[in-house]
Amino acid sequence: MKTTNTDNSVLIGAHMSVAGGLHTAFERADRVGCTAMQIFTKNSNQWNDPDLTPEDIEKYREAENKSKVRIVVSHDSYLINLCGATKELLQKSRRAFVKEIQRCQSLGIKYVVFHPGAHTTLDRTEGLRLVAESINRAHDETAGSEVVTLIETTAGQGTTVGTSFAEIAEMISMIRDTRRVGVCIDTCHIFAAGYDIRTETGFNRTMEEFESLIGFSMLHAVHFNDAKKPLNSHVDRHEHIGKGEIGRKAFGFFMNDRRFATVPKILETPKGEDGYKMDIENPRLLRSLVKKENRGRK
Numbered sequence: 001m002k003t004t005n006t007d008n009s010v011l012i013g014a015h016m017s018v019a020g021g022l023h024t025a026f027e028r029a030d031r032v033g034c035t036a037m038q039i040f041t042k043n044s045n046q047w048n049d050p051d052l053t054p055e056d057i058e059k060y061r062e063a064e065n066k067s068k069v070r071i072v073v074s075h076d077s078y079l080i081n082l083c084g085a086t087k088e089l090l091q092k093s094r095r096a097f098v099k100e101i102q103r104c105q106s107l108g109i110k111y112v113v114f115h116p117g118a119h120t121t122l123d124r125t126e127g128l129r130l131v132a133e134s135i136n137r138a139h140d141e142t143a144g145s146e147v148v149t150l151i152e153t154t155a156g157q158g159t160t161v162g163t164s165f166a167e168i169a170e171m172i173s174m175i176r177d178t179r180r181v182g183v184c185i186d187t188c189h190i191f192a193a194g195y196d197i198r199t200e201t202g203f204n205r206t207m208e209e210f211e212s213l214i215g216f217s218m219l220h221a222v223h224f225n226d227a228k229k230p231l232n233s234h235v236d237r238h239e240h241i242g243k244g245e246i247g248r249k250a251f252g253f254f255m256n257d258r259r260f261a262t263v264p265k266i267l268e269t270p271k272g273e274d275g276y277k278m279d280i281e282n283p284r285l286l287r288s289l290v291k292k293e294n295r296g297r298k
């Protein structure tokens with residue numbers, strides 16, 4: 001059977017630009033055959049937080065209705081640090097995180113992926129506690145919202161937290177409303193953090209650890225990225241699928257694992273000079289790794 005991007009039994013896609021308005025992301029996603037996509041609901045490298053106008057929301061909803069994209073996840077701003085060591089940074093981050101959840105609520109986006117933060121001058125335990133407190137506060141301030149916040153696994157660069165499943169489990173254990181929190185596994189990040197998923201034994205061991213510490217019921221998104229840097233490098237550099245240190249075999253383990261079957265799979269690989277060509281190639285390669293007996297399976 002030939003697998004093409006029109007086969008929408010798998011929720012797969014890429015991070016899409018919102019240049020020209022949030023609604024324009026759907027056109028870009030449709031052009032490359034995405035069934036899932038990730039967007040920034042604002043400029044990810046700036047603090048300014050312009051409010052969405054009713055017109056922005058209407059345009060977005062209209063574009064979504066016409067699109068083949070079945071699930072959208074948002075990624076919050078890179079500046080947000082939910083365990084910021086200074087009062088100013090922490091307050092700014094918490095405010096921006098709440099605004100992100102509110103924007104997602106008004107757009108009908110169910111999941112917000114975020115990096116928990118970097119503890120810098122604080123100790124790690126205090127960092128984890130602060131992140132959980134920030135999440136609890138955000139949930140309280142957006143009570144009644146259906147938006148679920150997803151902690152992304154991190155590569156462990158510098159003093160970032162969330163670099164092991166144990167740390168993520170620890171943060172979750174301090175969150176009061178666990179229905180509003182979940183996890184996003186980033187393949188590049190877990191590999192950079194030391195999880196060797198290149199062999200079947202290593203992959204299985206990693207997933208057993210995930211299941212026992214966090215649980216697959218908490219997994220609502222996966223970022224599929226190969227890694228430019230070796231295992232345990234703690235460096236977050238994404239590469240195209242099969243072209244990096246992880247290699248295509250590992251992605252086959254994910255694509256054939258029933259526990260990942262209905263989880264949205266999002267690529268965050270470089271766009272390159274030829275535009276979106278790789279956003280067609282990478283999903284095509286991933287789909288081709290699904291064994292015949294597992295195709296169309298739910």
Ligand SMILES: [Zn+2]
Binds near residue numbers: 075113114115152
């Ligand atoms: Zn991320």
Ligand SMILES: [Zn+2]
Binds near residue numbers: 152186223268
């Ligand atoms: Zn990611």
